[in-house]
Amino acid sequence: MVHTPINFCPRCGTPIQLKKKFGKVRPVCPSCGWMHFADPKVAAAVLVEQEGRVLLVRRVNKPFRGLWTLPAGFVDAEEDPASAAARECLEETGLTVRVTRVLEVIAGREHERGADFVIVYAAQVESGELAAADDADAADWFERSNLPPLAFKATHVVLEGRDRDGLRL
Ligand SMILES: [Zn+2]
Structure with a gap:
């Protein structure tokens, strides 16, 4: 293609x-x-957990505007994807995080301007005050049992462990 x-x-x-x-x-x-x-096209995302809750941001942009997703963004040429994931998290949430390990690599372009694969890292908060900015107009912590409406199959896969092919979005 x-x-x-x-x-x-x-x-x-x-x-x-x-x-x-x-x-x-x-x-x-x-x-x-x-x-x-x-x-x-490669994207990097972080799954940040604290006291049993996960950090999510609400999308400003289409597609899935107004729905929630992991802090994430495209990896620039010559950029370490782990650094890209932490950079996007800081831009979108105001929180400086430390990436600890790769959780998952999810392949499959979901929409025209989307990534071909997403590298999802686990990360921990190091410092900062929670404040949404950049591609997000809200950022918050959610219990896994009480998640808001989610954007992107990758988000469902990471947070709910569901098979992408079995999803109804
Ligand atoms: Zn030529």
Whole structure:
């Protein structure tokens, strides 16, 4: 699947052609040989637990605007995904966290602008005052038995341990 439609070679400007290369149809430049590889988009999230409650943020953006999810965001090129997860948590909740371990890697792009896989880390609060910002308009602690409406299959998987394919969203 080609995520980004590319019409012209970014290196020499020649109209690209679609050719089967390395097992897939890819945009290829017939003039200079440049080839486009669609790389996966990677997101990182944190599951922060404290006194039996989990930290969630309410989404400002579409899709799933107004629903709750783990603090998360895209990993920048050359960024350690664990650092990205902690950075997103600080941006969205005001809390500085320490990432302790990888909990899960969840594959499967859920919507057009979504990630191809999400690396979910366990993390602990180190400092800070809870205050929503950035992509979140609310941040709060929830009992697992009393969760708000959740965004994203990955959130359901992490918090409820449910099989993604069995979900009704
Ligand atoms: Zn070219």
